[in-house]
Amino acid sequence: xxxxxxxxxxxxxxxxxxxxxxxxxxxxxxxxxxxxxxxxxxxxxxxxxxxxxxxxxxxxxxxxxxxxxxxxxxxxxxxxxxxxxxxxxxxxxxxxxxxxxxxxxxxxxxxxxxxxxxxxxxxxxxxxxxxxxxxxxxxxxxxx
Amino acid sequence: xxxxxxxxxxxxxxxxxxxxxxxxxxxxxxxxxxxxxxxxxxxxxxxxxxxxxxxxxxxxxxxxxxxxxxxxxxxxxxxxxxxxxxxxxxxxxxxxxxxxxxxxxxxxxxxxxxxxxxxxxxxxxxxxxxxxxxxxxxxxxxxxxxxxxxxxxxxxxxxxxxxxxxxxxxxxxxxxxxxxxxx
Numbered sequence: 001x002x003x004x005x006x007x008x009x010x011x012x013x014x015x016x017x018x019x020x021x022x023x024x025x026x027x028x029x030x031x032x033x034x035x036x037x038x039x040x041x042x043x044x045x046x047x048x049x050x051x052x053x054x055x056x057x058x059x060x061x062x063x064x065x066x067x068x069x070x071x072x073x074x075x076x077x078x079x080x081x082x083x084x085x086x087x088x089x090x091x092x093x094x095x096x097x098x099x100x101x102x103x104x105x106x107x108x109x110x111x112x113x114x115x116x117x118x119x120x121x122x123x124x125x126x127x128x129x130x131x132x133x134x135x136x137x138x139x140x141x142x143x144x
Numbered sequence: 145x146x147x148x149x150x151x152x153x154x155x156x157x158x159x160x161x162x163x164x165x166x167x168x169x170x171x172x173x174x175x176x177x178x179x180x181x182x183x184x185x186x187x188x189x190x191x192x193x194x195x196x197x198x199x200x201x202x203x204x205x206x207x208x209x210x211x212x213x214x215x216x217x218x219x220x221x222x223x224x225x226x227x228x229x230x231x232x233x234x235x236x237x238x239x240x241x242x243x244x245x246x247x248x249x250x251x252x253x254x255x256x257x258x259x260x261x262x263x264x265x266x267x268x269x270x271x272x273x274x275x276x277x278x279x280x281x282x283x284x285x286x287x288x289x290x291x292x293x294x295x296x297x298x299x300x301x302x303x304x305x306x307x308x309x310x311x312x313x314x315x316x317x318x319x320x321x322x323x324x325x326x327x
Binding site: 078080081082121122123124126127130131133134137138141 | 191196199200202204205208209212214216217220221224225227228231232235
């Protein structure tokens with residue numbers, strides 16, 4: 001019985017570990033995107049994760065983080081605005097910030113810009129940024 | 145005769161204007177963000193151009209925004225979609241130019257060039273560049289949904305004409321069923 005549980009918990013590689021242990025615990029894809037972007041160094045564009053690197057080596061960890069980042073971005077960039085608004089609502093709730101303050105900060109600072117992975121399709125980036133701006137405006141409209 | 149000449153001149157002028165507009169916008173965008181774009185073109189998980197176009201011109205998004213009944217939101221939506229759609233058209237146009245450029249370089253060294261194939265390819269290239277220019281013009285002048293709206297309007301007009309001329313609609317149905325039977 002114990003060995004069965006151990007088998008379930010044991011991860012094959014850095015991708016599985018990242019997906020099942022870290023990302024699965026997050027409530028929405030926007031939270032996953034922001035988290036994954038935060039593991040990337042601003043200066044070098046390289047991804048770092050202490051835990052994953054210790055288990056699977058820095059190279060595997062970096063690859064897993066980069067692939068996951070691209071995947072989550074791709075999902076969010078092609079989401080209809082209605083669903084993106086839901087994502088944003090969940091993210092605001094999870095962040096425990098006051099919604100109007102959150103919306104104001106995101107509209108002013110546009111922190112979602114740094115959440116875009118490197119070397120992705122430029123039109124997809126434009127679409128993502130545009131949809132986030134619209135989703136924020138929808139949330140603001142609902143607050144009024 | 146004179147009318148045909150004037151019409152031809154205006155059409156030629158419009159074509160030149162569209163091509164120039166397209167080239168100007170392209171050059172501007174290309175110069176401002178080339179390294180950025182170059183890097184981003186090397187994507188492995190990007191959507192096909194048609195899939196992207198479907199997402200950009202999505203009816204669901206438009207209806208969702210319309211449901212809010214907010215003039216400000218609808219105006220922002222139009223502005224945002226115009227920006228993304230223009231970007232998509234310019235990128236498509238630029239990419240096809242790059243493909244043609246590398247094809248031209250390669251074909252210079254090719255010993256077995258087929259004139260008919262090259263001419264056909266060039267015609268398709270000119271056609272696509274013209275379409276991109278026309279799309280940019282329509283997007284700037286109306287909205288990214290202008291073409292879809294026009295198609296919808298044409299459909300409504302067809303229904304109206306069909307309603308006003310029931311005999312013609314019956315003939316049309318008979319022709320359609322005849323065509324499908326022969327296919």
